[in-house]
Amino acid sequence: MILHTGDLDESLVVVRSEDRPWGFLVHALGWVPIWGFVFNAAVWLYYKNRSREMVFHVQQAVQYQIIVLMPVIAWIVCSILTNIIGILSPTLGGVLQVLNTFLLSLAITVLAAVALYGGALVYAGKPFLYPVLGRRVLEGSIRKFSER
8 A cells, every 4th residue: 555645755754774673563563552552652752853754654653543443442332332232132232242343353454454564565665654644644744844
């Protein structure tokens, strides 16, 4: 899912070779919401004055982790609703709970695959932007760094 940035500054997208293992981990842990936030906070603190490329990838991964949280929150809300339905109709509640868990598993699998794919591209030294989200983060980062 490499997105071409067009006329935008692509120097932010490619990470230096010595930083690539950290870039891989920033994206690869993107599908683990809490651990990913903690790890990305540590990486951001270390790189905030050292590498604008790594700061960009951390920003991109953190915003992706917020997207990863959405299916988890939806699963929690739907679990509460299916438990209420299960009181009224145990069969229907059970079916809805299985469907809810299946949809969460599917969503997490897809989101994890995208995060690992991004980590692999960054580790290989290739540009990576998350679909839709990456371009917006890139435009914001370019604006921020051009103001300095």
